[in-house]
Amino acid sequence: MKWFKNLSKSRKQDIAVIIMGILLVILAKILR
Amino acid sequence: MADSERKGLLQEITESIPGISLVIVVALSAYFIAPILQKYPLFKTYLELKDFILAILFGIFIKNTIGISKTFAPGLRFSTVLTKTGIVVMGAKYSMMGLVKVGGPALFYIAVFLFGTAIIMMWVGQKLNVPTPLAACLASGLSVCGVSATIAIAPAVKARNRDMAYSIAVVLMFGLLALLVFPPIGRILNLSDTQYGAFCGVGIVNSAQVLAAGFGYSDGAGLVAGIYNIGRVIFLPFVVLMLAIMAASRETSEGGQEIEINKWKMVVDKFPIFVLGFLGVVAFNTLGFLSKEEIKLAKTFMEWCFLLGFASIGLTTRLADLKAAGLSGFFMGFLVAGAKAAIALVVVLTFLE
Numbered sequence: 001m002k003w004f005k006n007l008s009k010s011r012k013q014d015i016a017v018i019i020m021g022i023l024l025v026i027l028a029k030i031l032r
Numbered sequence: 033m034a035d036s037e038r039k040g041l042l043q044e045i046t047e048s049i050p051g052i053s054l055v056i057v058v059a060l061s062a063y064f065i066a067p068i069l070q071k072y073p074l075f076k077t078y079l080e081l082k083d084f085i086l087a088i089l090f091g092i093f094i095k096n097t098i099g100i101s102k103t104f105a106p107g108l109r110f111s112t113v114l115t116k117t118g119i120v121v122m123g124a125k126y127s128m129m130g131l132v133k134v135g136g137p138a139l140f141y142i143a144v145f146l147f148g149t150a151i152i153m154m155w156v157g158q159k160l161n162v163p164t165p166l167a168a169c170l171a172s173g174l175s176v177c178g179v180s181a182t183i184a185i186a187p188a189v190k191a192r193n194r195d196m197a198y199s200i201a202v203v204l205m206f207g208l209l210a211l212l213v214f215p216p217i218g219r220i221l222n223l224s225d226t227q228y229g230a231f232c233g234v235g236i237v238n239s240a241q242v243l244a245a246g247f248g249y250s251d252g253a254g255l256v257a258g259i260y261n262i263g264r265v266i267f268l269p270f271v272v273l274m275l276a277i278m279a280a281s282r283e284t285s286e287g288g289q290e291i292e293i294n295k296w297k298m299v300v301d302k303f304p305i306f307v308l309g310f311l312g313v314v315a316f317n318t319l320g321f322l323s324k325e326e327i328k329l330a331k332t333f334m335e336w337c338f339l340l341g342f343a344s345i346g347l348t349t350r351l352a353d354l355k356a357a358g359l360s361g362f363f364m365g366f367l368v369a370g371a372k373a374a375i376a377l378v379v380v381l382t383f384l385e
Contacts, residue, residue, distance in 0.1 A: 008301070010180075011305065013112070013113060013116075014116070014304065014305045014306040014309075015305070016113065017113055017116040017117050017120060017306045017309060018120060018305070018306055018308065018309030018312070020113075020117045020120070021116075021117045021118075021119075021120025021121050021123075021306075021309050021310075021313065022120065022309060022312065022313065024117070024120075024121050024330065024333045024334075024337075025120075025121055025123075025124055025313055025316065025322070025330050025333075027333070028124070028322075028326050028327075028329040028330040028333060029321075029322065029326050031329055032323065032325040032326045032328075032329050
């Protein structure tokens with residue numbers, strides 16, 4: 001996890017955004 | 033995880049609850065009031081205020097009239113995260129073929145307008161004697177994408193916080209005006225979804241406002257505006273690099289300190305990697321992993337991400353920031369943004385169907 005800690009704030013935010021977005025698409029798949 | 037870090041995270045979540053609750057209340061108000069307004073001829077015919085636009089307006093109204101206490105501030109920081117998450121989910125609405133079809137011409141128009149606006153802004157800034165850091169912030173904000181582009185260029189041109197706040201305010205104010213003016217223009221000129229989406233994608237620069245204006249017109253226009261928006265965001269590192277080089281050479285020629293720029297590092301650091309998430313979801317959909325019902329539900333998630341993000345943007349927009357700097361910056365910003373929007377309208381009417 002050291003590489004993640006070294007990332008800039010905006011990079012961490014972008015990674016969180018990608019994960020949340022994909023999770024929402026998976027959620028849409030599960031709920032339908 | 034260390035105990036102190038865990039406590040910090042828990043405290044951060046607790047502190048964010050009031051702000052997040054306020055964002056939800058504003059978003060819900062916009063969601064329920066928008067259909068009621070549509071029953072009145074004024075809003076049905078002339079001033080079409082969809083929930084996305086209302087969420088921003090309600091937020092701005094609350095922030096600049098009643099005011100928002102500091103208790104709410106920690107929960108109002110998620111506008112960018114919510115809007116970007118919505119953009120990733122929006123990928124479920126596109127196929128690779130559709131993306132290439134709209135995205136091809138979009139990239140061309142965006143590149144011309146982006147670099148053109150940035151260069152013209154720097155030139156007008158010099159003519160109006162606007163300080164280089166403020167001119168570069170405005171050029172970046174008004175050509176690429178309001179808030180993030182201004183923040184991206186600021187360290188490279190040694191801009192002050194006031195320059196950044198002012199530039200962001202000009203971008204958001206112009207976008208706010210566009211939110212109210214663009215839909216009636218679209219209706220009067222009978223623009224197609226493709227034309228209107230491209231008009232918004234080029235004429236407005238803040239991601240939230242581009243999407244609000246696009247989806248406020250129609251779903252089709254919103255999706256086209258979304259592609260233009262992503263194209264614009266992809267160009268961010270390159271425009272920032274160009275502006276940093278222009279600002280550095282202007283400073284040096286005026287006898288200022290020489291600024292060193294690591295070009296490759298700047299492009300890599302500023303590249304918006306969340307776009308890869310959007311492309312991943314588009315690929316997922318193109319390969320047939322999503323049914324029609326699943327796409328419909330994903331669209332609902334996308335709309336709520338946007339609605340919450342837009343409410344949050346409104347709740348953090350300070351009209352008073354416009355007073356922070358002289359009139360020349362304001363005049364320059366609105367002049368160039370207005371001219372760009374007018375040219376964009378002529379271009380979409382001439383070259384798009």
